[in-house]
Amino acid sequence: MKTLKNVLSGVAAILIFITTSVKAQDSTVVELKVKTSSVCGMCKETIEEALAFEKGVKRSSLDVKSQIVTVTYNSKKTTPEKIRLAISNSGYDADDIPANPKAYKRLNDCCKKDKAIHE
Amino acid sequence: MMRISYLIIFLLFVKTISAQHTMGKVLGTNDNGTKEALPGANIYWQGTTIGTSTDSLGMFQILNPENVPANLIVSMIGFASDTITLKEQNRMDIQIVLKNTVNLKEVNVETRQNTTLYSTFNPINTEVISGKELLKAACCNLSESFSTNASIDVAFTDAVSGAKKIQMLGLDGVKGTGSVVNGYESISGQINLEFLKPQNEKKRFFINLYVNAKSRAEVNIHLAKKINTKWSTMLFTHVSDLSKKNDMNHDLFLDMPLTRQYNVFNRWDYHNQKNFEAQFGVKALVETRQGGQAKFNYKNDIGTNGAHGQMPSTAAHLPTTPYGIGINTKVMEYFSKTGFMFPSTPYKSIGIQTSGKWQQQDMYFGHRRYYGEQRNFYLNAIYANIINNTNHKYKLGLSYLLDDYTERYIDSISNSFFVRTESVPGVFAEYTYTHTDNFSIVAGARADYHNLFGMQYTPRLHMRYNATKSTTLRLSGGKGFRTSNIFVENQSVFASSRQLVIQEKLRPEVAWNYGISANQKFKLFYNEAFVNVDFFRTDFQNQVIVDLDQHVNKIVFYNLDGQSYSHSLQVDFGFTPIKMFDIKMAYKWYDVKTTYNHVLLDKPYVPKHRIMLNMAYSTYMDIWKFDFTANWLGQSRIPNTLLSPVQYQLPTRSKEYYLMNAQITKKFRKFEVYLGCENILNYMQKNPIIAFDNPYGNNFDASMIYAPVDGRIIYAGFRMSIK
Numbered sequence: 001m002k003t004l005k006n007v008l009s010g011v012a013a014i015l016i017f018i019t020t021s022v023k024a025q026d027s028t029v030v031e032l033k034v035k036t037s038s039v040c041g042m043c044k045e046t047i048e049e050a051l052a053f054e055k056g057v058k059r060s061s062l063d064v065k066s067q068i069v070t071v072t073y074n075s076k077k078t079t080p081e082k083i084r085l086a087i088s089n090s091g092y093d094a095d096d097i098p099a100n101p102k103a104y105k106r107l108n109d110c111c112k113k114d115k116a117i118h119e
Numbered sequence: 120m121m122r123i124s125y126l127i128i129f130l131l132f133v134k135t136i137s138a139q140h141t142m143g144k145v146l147g148t149n150d151n152g153t154k155e156a157l158p159g160a161n162i163y164w165q166g167t168t169i170g171t172s173t174d175s176l177g178m179f180q181i182l183n184p185e186n187v188p189a190n191l192i193v194s195m196i197g198f199a200s201d202t203i204t205l206k207e208q209n210r211m212d213i214q215i216v217l218k219n220t221v222n223l224k225e226v227n228v229e230t231r232q233n234t235t236l237y238s239t240f241n242p243i244n245t246e247v248i249s250g251k252e253l254l255k256a257a258c259c260n261l262s263e264s265f266s267t268n269a270s271i272d273v274a275f276t277d278a279v280s281g282a283k284k285i286q287m288l289g290l291d292g293v294k295g296t297g298s299v300v301n302g303y304e305s306i307s308g309q310i311n312l313e314f315l316k317p318q319n320e321k322k323r324f325f326i327n328l329y330v331n332a333k334s335r336a337e338v339n340i341h342l343a344k345k346i347n348t349k350w351s352t353m354l355f356t357h358v359s360d361l362s363k364k365n366d367m368n369h370d371l372f373l374d375m376p377l378t379r380q381y382n383v384f385n386r387w388d389y390h391n392q393k394n395f396e397a398q399f400g401v402k403a404l405v406e407t408r409q410g411g412q413a414k415f416n417y418k419n420d421i422g423t424n425g426a427h428g429q430m431p432s433t434a435a436h437l438p439t440t441p442y443g444i445g446i447n448t449k450v451m452e453y454f455s456k457t458g459f460m461f462p463s464t465p466y467k468s469i470g471i472q473t474s475g476k477w478q479q480q481d482m483y484f485g486h487r488r489y490y491g492e493q494r495n496f497y498l499n500a501i502y503a504n505i506i507n508n509t510n511h512k513y514k515l516g517l518s519y520l521l522d523d524y525t526e527r528y529i530d531s532i533s534n535s536f537f538v539r540t541e542s543v544p545g546v547f548a549e550y551t552y553t554h555t556d557n558f559s560i561v562a563g564a565r566a567d568y569h570n571l572f573g574m575q576y577t578p579r580l581h582m583r584y585n586a587t588k589s590t591t592l593r594l595s596g597g598k599g600f601r602t603s604n605i606f607v608e609n610q611s612v613f614a615s616s617r618q619l620v621i622q623e624k625l626r627p628e629v630a631w632n633y634g635i636s637a638n639q640k641f642k643l644f645y646n647e648a649f650v651n652v653d654f655f656r657t658d659f660q661n662q663v664i665v666d667l668d669q670h671v672n673k674i675v676f677y678n679l680d681g682q683s684y685s686h687s688l689q690v691d692f693g694f695t696p697i698k699m700f701d702i703k704m705a706y707k708w709y710d711v712k713t714t715y716n717h718v719l720l721d722k723p724y725v726p727k728h729r730i731m732l733n734m735a736y737s738t739y740m741d742i743w744k745f746d747f748t749a750n751w752l753g754q755s756r757i758p759n760t761l762l763s764p765v766q767y768q769l770p771t772r773s774k775e776y777y778l779m780n781a782q783i784t785k786k787f788r789k790f791e792v793y794l795g796c797e798n799i800l801n802y803m804q805k806n807p808i809i810a811f812d813n814p815y816g817n818n819f820d821a822s823m824i825y826a827p828v829d830g831r832i833i834y835a836g837f838r839m840s841i842k
């Protein structure tokens with residue numbers, strides 16, 4: 001019974017930790033909009049996932065129709081250049097930085113630039 | 120103007136227009152480029168279960184999405200799916216044109232990789248099988264329910280062989296009665312095992328490595344390849360190994376048996392992109408388990424005395440021979456599913472499924488020995504069509520089952536063969552009525568002629584009613600029929616000194632099952648929450664009784680004489696207090712009673728009350744995932760041990776206990792790792808093996824198990840996939 005209590009209080013502690021860390025707000029969080037060469041929902045997934053692993057990036061959301069990805073990031077930890085480079089390394093143009101050719105080659109056929117924008 | 124004319128059309132065709140719906144029409148371009156109304160197209164809101172299909176004029180009406188903008192997905196076999204984003208509710212003028220494509224893409228059939236056993240707290244709603252996707256083709260989504268098998272594993276581990284079993288409704292299998300299309304067997308329901316399908320598989324390569332602190336290792340590798348637009352294939356391999364001997368409780372017996380399993384499954388999909396699709400696959404499994412006393416050595420202790428198919432004499436071992444247990448299984452299986460569609464009438468289809476299986480099981484439990492071989496063939500043909508419009512659908516079919524068993528059982532007093540061949544042709548019919556999207560009823564019946572037990576009639580009925588857009592009520596009822604395999608289903612009891620007694624000729628089990636369930640969705644903390652309540656009753660007309668109470672030295676089988684039933688009540692509550700953090704709670708009550716030797720008793724080892732709590736938290740893009748589950752299991756009845764000497768007697772009821780598991784997963788760019796712990800509290804049944812010091816004696820029993828016999832297990836693993 002005592003072990004149970006310990007475990008439950010441990011769980012409660014984790015919960016409190018999670019709650020507080022979710023609510024913690026950083027004042028250096030800024031937003032960046034980048035025009036990409038994405039064409040479809042799969043591209044959206046690829047880019048958002050690539051950005052998720054980028055240091056300092058909090059969130060990103062790509063709008064397939066406008067090809068613009070909105071990135072929320074911590075300006076103390078990363079820079080717009082680094083973010084654009086990350087997009088390029090995932091195989092897509094990012095504003096004036098062209099896609100990394102190696103990564104571009106690996107993209108699925110439906111994600112290549114010559115395709116029209118499709119869902 | 121356009122908008123108004125559509126409105127008028129709708130007023131003519133739809134009797135009641137409620138303000139809570141979004142409406143429209145689906146058209147399809149045919150080969151010569153003209154557009155025509157498309158009946159039977161599937162429509163749903165992305166990420167929800169709200170869906171409907173178009174009527175005979177291509178019209179549809181669907182409940183409004185919770186929030187806008189929302190994506191409406193429209194799909195139809197033979198046409199390219201389309202997604203449109205709606206920015207407002209109550210639109211009534213939607214027109215969607217699907218392009219005819221040669222690509223017969225199956226739409227959004229949720230695939231689930233089955234590697235784990237379903238927990239009793241996570242019941243699969245049988246409606247999923249018989250419900251909304253009926254129209255697409257008799258094959259291959261309906262036929263998915265054929266991978267469905269009231270697959271019976273072992274529920275509680277006996278203390279030596281380490282086998283596990285799933286129980287639902289306190290019985291074997293999953294909740295509620297199934298569709299007649301899937302056969303006559305389901306008494307308490309079915310377990311739907313669905314493998315990944317090659318044509319939807321994005322990952323070309325997947326690997327999972329697992330290792331635990333007790334030296335168990337597992338490897339899973341999946342390979343997927345799209346060969347061309349028509350053919351695709353997947354290969355699944357699984358190897359698991361435990362070769363280190365553990366005896367933590369020092370009873371000289373291994374805590375977990377030494378195990379090695381090889382499992383290979385290769386499946387192929389073919390779509391001719393017009394009117395024909397097929398899936399087939401082959402599977403092979405080899406498994407060896409060896410448990411018992413740690414010093415047992417197969418070669419020395421059994422090998423000379425009847426190994427490799429050669430049966431030992433009935434003479435018992437010398438008491439000094441170490442006690443060993445082994446279960447060796449070999450399985451070869453194949454399946455095929457073919458579907459023919461009629462492109463101009465997509466609601467019409469023919470599906471044919473076949474499967475075959477050969478299984479060999481060789482077991483020894485001390486001086487007890489069992490050898491069994493099963494050959495099985497199954498054929499099912501389904502014709503699906505509609506009456507006038509897609510509100511009235513029906514299915515007709517034929518099936519044939521051939522099951523051939525050769526079993527041999529040997530112990531110190533008997534040496535007998537059990538041979539039986541079951542040959543069962545059958546016919547079935549099922550009718551589905553759908554009224555808009557809030558009411559549907561499925562009524563089915565089948566007749567099967569069993570060569571040993573004669574004609575069997577199996578009626579089944581299912582109803583679903585969406586009282587509001589967030590309230591769903593379900594009713595089900597039906598009959599089921601199965602023959603039991605007493606050796607395989609009760610193998611854990613062989614790890615005891617109990618003698619096998621078959622009192623009479625055993626008849627098949629027949630039961631009626633009735634169920635009711637209600638599901639309510641609502642908002643809590645600004646997020647989706649749900650409450651689900653269901654109640655089932657199963658009433659046996661005949662049952663093969665496994666009587667452990669008559670005598671501590673016997674396991675007695677006979678036909679039910681009296682009452683036998685199972686009641687189960689389950690309440691589930693799930694909510695999301697903060698984003699990405701889900702909490703689920705469940706309570707389950709079982710009342711499973713059977714007449715044992717003229718006395719109505721609780722089924723042994725089934726806890727009357729259980730509570731479960733699950734908490735899952737993940738960070739953005741699932742980079743971190745935390746999962747914690749706690750179970751509380753109440754008392755259950757333990758078979759009578761009053762005839763044993765006092766030191767070997769057990770209490771009449773088990774102790775209640777807690778089980779807790781936790782897992783953390785961290786995702787990296789190319790791979791992910793996980794770390795977890797099962798049975799965190801390290802709860803174990805004390806002295807699980809009765810009279811372990813004398814395994815050949817009269818009191819030995821390793822099968823009286825109600826709780827884990829294995830303690831805390833810490834494990835870690837690695838997953839990687841290449842797209």
